[in-house]
Every structure is written in structure tokens, then in C-alpha cells.
Amino acid sequence: MSKIKKIIIANWKMNPTNLKEAKKVFTGIKRTAIKLSNVKTVVCPPFIYLDDFAPLCKENKISVGAQDAFSKNKGSFTGMISPEMLKKNGVTFVILGHSERRALGETDEFINNKVRMSLKTGLNVVLCVGEKERDEHGWYFPFIKDQLLSGLEKVGKSDLKNILIVYEPVWAISGNSGGQSMSSAEVHEMTIFIKKVLSDKYGINTSLPKILYGGSVNPKNAEDIFVNGQIDGLLVGKASLDIEDFGLILKIANKI
């Protein structure tokens, strides 16, 4: 994963509502993704569509990811999907710690268990962190540090090449109150902070995970966030369901 220049992840959440529409969006995204030499695209549809799309991802330029995975690989866990099941079905990435799952009650400890099991199974982990709100005293800095260090507890240096960190402030996610992308200067500040936390943990000479930004990214703000935010990629929700908008975001990332 370290050779990939930019990485753009589509988080479809619980959309589209039927396979026909999902296939249409996936095919549209793939058409653009396979033409781009500078970008890796990862589409994360609902679990139920993964089987249909994984076989269509032979090229290195596009892969499928899951939106979650459980912390164990087998057992009596009703409703859960294991990292091993995903891996065996051609899934190579998994989003963990998304704020919408944290809001359902997932703790840092649970997320860390999922992170470690997914890494052990050979999946690339997309670990999301982000504060719910900002305060004038900057308490979001220690909050993010805590989420990062808890999520990566007992994760060794050798696993870092299979981890992507997504900084996704909850208040900036479209649909949430505010729902406005943060400024590229603020993204840059947080990128530096996250790198500092990681290099304090893993050592200054360690090659660190890529840092992505997520939260109301669209074709209008993508270039500014990329260039001035100094990030390695994006996690895109709403705009990733629009073939044209997502295609534009991919092309913008490709030319930077």
C-alpha cells in the first residue's frame, strides 16, 4: 500500500437501496478509476453487495472495502461479519471506528480489538478518528490523541503499512449539524498533529500511515483540501454515490 500515491475511499453507508442501482454506481466509478495512474480507489458498499463487486476488482486501481468487521474470526456472534469472511471474499480494506458506529456505542477498546483482528487477518485498516465538536480551548487535540492511541494500542510498527488514518470531524460530516467541510488550514493543522502523535508513539524515523480527511468533501473543495490540507487521500460519503461528482474528485486527486 505504501507505493500508492493518493487514496480515495467511497463510504456508501446504507446506500444504494438495491443491487441494480449499486451496480450502476460501481460501474460508473470503476470506469474513471481504472484510467487514473496516480490514485487508488476503494469502494465500501453495504456488506450485501461486496460479493458482487469484489470479483470486478482485479486491477490494482480499484478495490472493495467493508464498512465494519467484528473483532473475532468465528463463533456465536449473531449478525456479525468476520475479517476472515471478508478476506476470503476478496475484500482488502475495512473501515473501523467510523463516528456513525461509535455513536451506536462502540468503545475505543472494542475498536482496537477489531483493528488488531483485521490486521492479523491481512486486511488494510482504515481507522477513523474525529471530535464531535470544537471548543475554543482546543480540547479536541487531546481527544483525538486519545482516540488514536487507543485505536492503535498493541499495534506494532510492522503493521503501520497496512493502516490508513482518517481524520473525520463528526461535525463536518454532511447531514450532521453544520455539515460543512473544515478549512484546508484546519485540516493541515490536524494532519501535523496526528503525525506528531504517531511519531511520538512509533519513533521519528518510522514510515507513518497515510492520513486522509473526511467530511463534506465535494468536487468544489477537494483540490483545496488536498493541496493546502497536505493530506494523502480522502474518505467521501455523500458525493461518492454520485458518479459524476465522485469521478471529478478522483480526477482532481489524480492531477495533484
Ligand code: PEP
Ligand atoms: C463519512 O461519513 O464517512 C463521510 C465522509 O461523509 P460525507 O462525505 O457525506 O460528509
